Amino acid sequence: MTAEAAARGDPGLPPRRPRLAFLVLGVILAAGLGAGLFLSRGSTGPAVPAVGDPAPGFSLAALGGRGTVGVPADGGGNGRPAVLVFFATWCPPCRREIPALARFYRDQPARARVPIIGIDGMDPAPAALAFVRASGVSFPVGLDSAYSVTEGRYALTAEPDAVFITADGTIARIVHGPITPAQLRADERGLSR
Numbered sequence: 764m765t766a767e768a769a770a771r772g773d774p775g776l777p778p779r780r781p782r783l784a785f786l787v788l789g790v791i792l793a794a795g796l797g798a799g800l801f802l803s804r805g806s807t808g809p810a811v812p813a814v815g816d817p818a819p820g821f822s823l824a825a826l827g828g829r830g831t832v833g834v835p836a837d838g839g840g841n842g843r844p845a846v847l848v849f850f851a852t853w854c855p856p857c858r859r860e861i862p863a864l865a866r867f868y869r870d871q872p873a874r875a876r877v878p879i880i881g882i883d884g885m886d887p888a889p890a891a892l893a894f895v896r897a898s899g900v901s902f903p904v905g906l907d908s909a910y911s912v913t914e915g916r917y918a919l920t921a922e923p924d925a926v927f928i929t930a931d932g933t934i935a936r937i938v939h940g941p942i943t944p945a946q947l948r949a950d951e952r953g954l955s956r
Contacts, residue, residue, distance in 0.1 A: 770834050772786055786790070793895060801956065808826065811918040812916075812917055812918065812934055812937075813927075813934065813937070814934050814935065814936060815933060816933070816934050817934070818834050818847075818926065818928045818932050818933070818934050819912075819916040819917060820835050820916075821833045821834055821852050821911075821912045821916050822880065822905075822911060823905030823906060823907055824829070824905065824906055825903055825904065825905060825906075826881075826883065826888065826891055826892055826895060826904040826906050827892055827904075828907065829903070831897070831905070832880050832881075832903040832905040833880070833905060833912075834847070834880070834905065834928065834932070835932070837887050838924075842930055843877075843878060843914075844877050844878075844927070844929050844930050844954035845877065845878045845879070845880055845928045846877055846878070846879045846883050846925060846926070846927050846928070846937075846947065846950070846951065847879075847880050847882060847917075847925065847928065848861070848864060848879055848880070848882070848887070848915070848923065848924075848925050849882045849884060849913055849919055849922055849923060849924040849925070849926075850881065850882070850883060850884070850922050850923045851883060851884045851885055851886055851922045852879040852883070852890050852891060852894040853885075853886070853910060854887045854922040854923060856923055856940065856941040857922050857923045857941070858894075859941065860941040860942065861881075861894070861895075861898045861900065861923075862898040862899060863943065863944055864879070864944060864947060865898050865899045865900040865901065865902070866899060866944070867944035867947060867948070868901060868902050868944075869899065869901050875905070876915055876951075877951040877954060878902070878929070879902040879903075879907065880902065880903055881895070881900060881902055881904035881905070881907070881915060882904070882905050882907050882912055883895070883904055883906050883907065883909060884907045884908075884910055884913040884922060885907070885910060886906070886908070886918075887908075888908075891904070891906055919939075921939065922938050923940065923941050923942070924937070924938065924940075925938040925942050925950075925953065926938075926953055927950050927951075927953070928952070928954075929954055935950075935953060935954055936949075936950055936953070946953060
């Protein structure tokens with residue numbers, strides 16, 4: 764033992780580090796950070812639209828260059844109900860669903876039909892236009908090539924999907940997966956009430 768260590772009362776042992784205190788503090792901080800991230804998850808991003816919520820507004824370029832299609836920015840239905848049909852040409856269920864819906868839409872009298880707005884996601888415009896024409900689609904279709912409406916506004920991650928909107932712009936029903944003309948007819952009647 765050196766004279767200096769003896770004068771300080773140090774027996775020559777290495778200085779003691781408070782390891783347990785640092786470990787406990789680290790665990791507490793990590794748990795707090797994890798809880799904060801978990802509890803804030805989803806609250807910082809856009810809300811996921813649900814039945815009873817206003818339909819998020821959007822405007823997309825119409826396929827084929829005929830203006831724009833969409834829902835007004837205030838989410839209202841302009842006093843008329845509407846059905847949004849989300850699809851893509853590379854989606855096998857969509858390739859079966861869209862021609863049947865197009866036939867159903869064409870066969871209804873114009874005054875009796877609920878407007879359908881098609882949203883084609885992630886397709887190149889030529890492929891989308893060829894599919895829509897071959898399927899006999901006569902309702903307006905918007906091209907959502909950046910998924911800004913499909914995923915961004917409506918938080919939909921798989922096609923096909925359908926969103927039924929009442930005349931006041933409220934989401935009445937969201938259907939994940941293909942729908943048949945009979946299902947479309949039943950849900951349209953629910954919008955008119």
